[in-house]
Amino acid sequence: KNEVEQSPQNLTAQEGEFITINCSYSVGISALHWLQQHPGGGIVSLFMLSSGKKKHGRLIATINIQEKHSSLHITASHPRDSAVYICAGGGSQGNLIFGKGTKLSVKP
């Protein structure tokens, strides 16, 4: 069975802190998505990666294929980063398998 597990479920940080969200996945997942969901429901794709590391602004995503683990890092966090961050794996059937999300709250 393909599974995606995220941690932590909830995360509160002070503005400026370095944040890490972790994602572990099982065999059968060929690529990782990191998604951001703001209150109201809409989802925005942040990264899609199958190896190495990607960076966009203050966001960095890494993946370790051997350990089946990915991390999303936010440097110099800001209250506008407050959202739910979802890890999703591309399954063997070409579908997306979602984690339950990490709710991030950044306090000013």
Next chain:
Amino acid sequence: EAGVAQSPRYKIIEKRQSVAFWCNPISGHATLYWYQQILGQGPKLLIQFQNNGVVDDSQLPKDRFSAERLKGVDSTLKIQPAKLEDSAVYLCASSPWGVRSYEQYFGPGTRLTVT
């Protein structure tokens, strides 16, 4: 480029009533998905279309849920009759032909509350 459009954004209905959601995918995207996201959980795939054909509807509660994608463009998702446990955000996503389906573009979602 316009994104995935959904309407309505919010809907409140009583149990046993019917409701319909509409999705317009990104122009040219052959694959369309409907997801249900219950509060505190990740999205769950309800149905996947490739053009106007169904690829996967294994998790669609077919006794009350139905979906169609006429002409391979817009899609509607219907619930009839609604139950309290159907309260959720319904997300539509699309992906282009020939691309692995994990490269998906999401709409803003429709938040359904069943009372």
